[in-house]
Amino acid sequence: MNDQTIARIRKIVDDRDWEQFHTPANLAKSIAIEAGELLECFQWSDTDFDLEHVKEELADVLVYCRNMLDRLGLDEDEIVNAKLTKNEAKYPVEKSRGNSLKYTEL
Amino acid sequence: MNDQTIARIRKIVDDRDWEQFHTPANLAKSIAIEAGELLECFQWSDTDFDLEHVKEELADVLVYCRNMLDRLGLDEDEIVNAKLTKNEAKYPVEKSRGNSLKYTEL
Amino acid sequence: MNDQTIARIRKIVDDRDWEQFHTPANLAKSIAIEAGELLECFQWSDTDFDLEHVKEELADVLVYCRNMLDRLGLDEDEIVNAKLTKNEAKYPVEKSRGNSLKYTEL
């Protein structure tokens, strides 16, 4: 997400005085709620979905993730890279290549 | 997310030949699963949470969102801005300022 | 769920003094968290799943649903039948037979 988009998200929250509702717990609920709406696009079929609807619901998840990063003062690249380092160790290429096994099963 | 982080996510998927598992439906499930794990950080308390754990679970949500953007060939800023435009219309500042009402109740 | 199972669930909560944590909001989070774990059984495949794991996660959802019914003093059959009446009206047999369309699309 570029700086302009991030600034726009912050302005929307600020203009509406919504920061008071953006506790970490409420944002975690919000991400889960929107993830459920995204999943609903695929409720009865994995292949026959409405792309426009998917785009909207995925955007909602991303906006609440950004709200949570802001609320907790986190840097997206920092937390993602820290997790990727863990994932790379948990899923060594030679063991996980071509399969979807969980690391506990590798 | 900067280009370097995005490239790293793509390389992890590519090195492990995981693209075959990354159908839009499987990624929607994955986002919902990780959103549930993020929510678990706040299961019994809204205020007493483990920040390190929150960072990891939020990162997992963001990585799967990135996988879905990639799978569907979407531009994050484009879909987020399109949704923000809708949100701004649904939540006019004068009506939604200082409250958390859903647009259907405004 | 029969009365004996319900009594056992209540005793587990009571013996551990867990009622203090069982606010409606915490139980809603718990149901969503366990629903995410149930979904994880189907994360990468719709057909290749571990039935024993599914049984455990589905049971977890059902137990938290029972906790919520108890917390709110609700009768399961009453709320389910009230919703079924609504569903029957929203999904008339002649319109919804053999398709999975949402009622808003019928």
Added chain:
Amino acid sequence: MNDQTIARIRKIVDDRDWEQFHTPANLAKSIAIEAGELLECFQWSDTDFDLEHVKEELADVLVYCRNMLDRLGLDEDEIVNAKLTKNEAKYPVEKSRGNSLKYTEL
């Protein structure tokens, strides 16, 4: 849930020829989607919620759980009691009384 309610749920599915959509994976998605809608009742407040809405969303979760029990030929009391036995062992009264720690932290 009593036998009459269960029979009514089955008849609704049967009358509409919906069994074809009720794969275990689709039902797991459906439970997660409805759990998200239930959670939405508590999105911005833990205490100020619409009980009628909660009842409907909880009922939806319960109906899809019943559909999944039926689809997999499971007995609700059997799977719940099997899980309760595990939970009782993971959460001994003396260790878990009055706290909400996860068994891995006890």
